[in-house]
Amino acid sequence: MTTTPLPEHPDWLWRNPEPRSSYDVVIIGGGGHGLATAYYLAKHHGITNVAVLEKGWLAGGNMARNTTIIRSNYLWDESAAIYEHALKLWEQLPEELDYDFLFSQRGVLNLAHTLQDVREGVRRVNANRLNGVDAEWLEPDEVAKVCPILNVSADTRYPVLGGTYQPRAGIAKHDHVAWALARRADEMGVDLIQGCEVTGFLKDGDRVVGVETSRGRILAGRVGLAAAGHSSVLAQRAGFRLPVQSHPLQALVSELHEPVHPTVVMSNHVHVYVSQAHKGELVMGAGVDAYNGYGQRGSFHVIEHQMAAAVELFPVFARAHVLRTWGGIVDVTPDASPVIGTTPIENLYVNCGWGTGGFKATPAAGLTFAHTIATGAPHPLNAPFALERFTTGALVDEHGAAAVAH
């Protein structure tokens, strides 16, 4: 019997440099958004004297914990614009980064189980089309054609009354996305510094001039905060407040199965979203745990609830076994839309509040945040998502399209 030799270990995708004493820009948070921000700072603005500081390991927070769903079918013009721009970037990034991160446009179904769901879904499809987002309303028999293993019979507790469908939506391999961005950013001169926790901010009056870290003092011309669940903690260290609450958000995978699930199914009403990863695991998530938490774990009854919903929708899953469950910390805003913009501290910028939906926005978050940091003013796509909206009242309420209970 001949054995196939293991493939060569790939070259390291990025250096592991020691932090220098100063940078033009320091990004706090080495997740997807921080890496994408560094990438676009270098690519679009020619700013390469940049450090990304990550307290743990690269992309080990929510970038490693999300359910990898990518879609742009949000209700309001402001959201549709930024998420659709992200989707268009996703469509070109594998080639641009020369890295096949398995972006699979297999479509996303958002199911409706009540008359109210149906009305909201149809309204959202119409709004999406006006914004150039591919969206369709499917009746139950059409839902069954897209996803044959879904139980669309009338004799369930919450029958499927239809659903919205976005064919260009899909999933991607989250770790590979981070590695692809990290490799390119590194090649352009960005220092990716792991194991480097920001413990304080150096300020000259109301202007930030650097950060204190677990690996020493680092001076910075500008500082970008992209720390997801820990944004409040860092904002407090910098001396301002953010309108976000940090919650645990849990997900789980089954053991590997043959390909049975051709698309992504989300149900707001019975609280589950499911896809099947390329390797074969069923990947599921649900709503956030109600309480504030930084523990990267949640309560088991939330898992039980989402499993019940999944088995109701997919009877074929009844004998599948859970392989593992985990949690991440998501920072949720009052209107379920992100905050990307300036802060009360000069030269300190913030990208936070993505709540349960940050992964899908990774390229657009990076592009707009890089623009905001480089020019000191927001890109047209993120101008509506300024911190000031909570004072002016111009909220962008996406609780419906966020599709995850907050």
Added chain:
Amino acid sequence: MLLISCPWCGPRDETEYHYGGQAHVPYPETPADLTDEQWAEYVFYRDNPKGHFAERWMHSLGCRRWFNVLRDTVSYDVLAVYRLDEPRPELPTLRDLHQTAEAAGGNR
């Protein structure tokens, strides 16, 4: 699953309760005089500490009364439970962490 002692009913599973967010946020005394910034603070901004947090819970499947909980947002340990008319307690010592129903004021 958290185990929370309702001040009136004693220890019950988390699923019997509803979460109410940060405690001790009083309604503005002179609402007509508030600036937009002050209204934004009151309506949208809440503390989000990593560590001890005083928060409201409601025993929605029991006595349906609101009360306050002092909880650690990292370990999720419930550190103290107290009624709305009681001040936030000083930090309890370790042996007080797991209160009985009687100690927590239950079974009255």
